[in-house]
Amino acid sequence: MKSDGEIMEILNAYDLTGSYRAAADLCGCSHHTVKKAVEDRAAGLPAAGRRARLIDDQRQLLEGWVQDSRGKIRGDKAHEKLVALGYEGSQRTTRRALAEVKAQWRLGNSRVHRPWITEPGLWLQYDFGDGPVVDGRKVVLLVAWLAWSRFRVVIALRDRTAASVFAGLDRVFRMIGGAPTYVLTDNEKTVTTGHVAGVPVRNRGAVTFGRYYGVSVQTCQPADPATKGGVENAVKLAKDDIVPKETNLLGAYESFAAVQAACAQFTETVNARTHRGTGRRPADMLAEEARVLHAIPELPHTAALGVTRRVPDNTAMVSFERGQYSVPDSLVGQTVWVRHHPGTDEVIVCALDDGGPVEVARHRRTGPGNPAVDPAHFPHHADKTPGDYRVRPRNAAETAFLALGPGARVWLTEAAAVGTERIRQKMAHAVELAALTGRADVDWALGHAAVHGRFATGDLDAIPAAKDTDPTRRRSSEHTSLAQGTGGWDLFGKTIIADGAEQ
Structure with a gap:
């Protein structure tokens, strides 16, 4: 409910403007409130005022505190001041009254922004955002925003030193196809070393960088991010889409290369969407703006790289x-x-x-x-261990022997290690034997000879000959076990005659 004085102000505002909404803007209320007051007056009804409140006597104090603090005073602090002056109302009432006073104050003191209309190829803004954590270190997101085409570029950096920033800007220039006339950013130490009487003192490295690419590096007013609101909004969008949060359900990045891939994907996606302000895709507008961008040197600026x-x-x-x-x-x-x-x-x-x-x-x-x-x-490097030789055939005879199989390679290595005599003749004999009995059997024999150290003449012939020729040797299989059974106990107490009969 409005007081009688506020009702009169609403009616005067309506008589002046003739519009419900215009009067509501002037008085800081709803246009429905204006309409109700006008209709009551037209019907001859008394104004529907509200009863007086205890806080009304303190309204002048609240208005003064809001003016002095430029709308920053909190409700709890205002209530503490009022209680110290003898106010007996609740904190809820104080907060509601303070909110009304702040709303009235903002009508005449809020900052009004004028749309920024820039020419193609004139301005580029850049800023930084906190990226994801990789290997215990937070990645830096360099976000650039081309003012006319609304083209956005996000590049992952490992730090915010001058060398990394200048290298990132060089990549931005090459991605958009040239350099603009002005580059706008915050008062970072990489750009501004300080201020004298409000005048920023440029970093010599930034001056050298700008001269190399033919751009003018400018900085916004300190503590006034609204002067580069375009890139501020781009930073917010990039962090929402790239940095893992509970809202976007992204997982942790395994490497810095994965963050770079995510930045490239975001850049491609966001510039392919129709921009709400221009009604066109930034990628299409960049094709037009790139024609008026300045050409950049073939080699990048390397003075800050080391x-x-x-x-x-x-x-x-x-x-x-x-x-x-x-x-x-x-x-x-x-x-x-x-x-x-x-x-x-x-x-x-x-x-x-x-x-x-x-x-x-x-x-x-x-x-x-x-x-x-x-x-x-060194992905292709293999550590060399002394004594670990690579077996490589160098002639036809060696190739034929090593082709027998892995057993031949083991035999050659072990035989050479113990100084076996006439090793080439024995290799040639193994090849001849494989032609007669089969390559698999000879390779098996060579492997066993190497394991048991049998490198003498004739050993290679004896090992295959002894294979499966011992009648007393028993072998296990799916149906036969080598474990001793109890069948032998059946003969206990019986006499076995020569022909195998029992007595």
């Missing part, structure tokens, strides 16, 4: 500050950039691919005589 090192042709290791660090073996013979991560004991190695700079290795800092090696950088 010192250059050439990977040798015969080993995937680079030297940096008296230590050696491994890189993927696919980079042998190429140039890489090595730097020390500020504030940590990590060494980062970057290389170039078709999309620009990319981090290829990250090691703990090491010293002389203790190289840092990542086994994943």
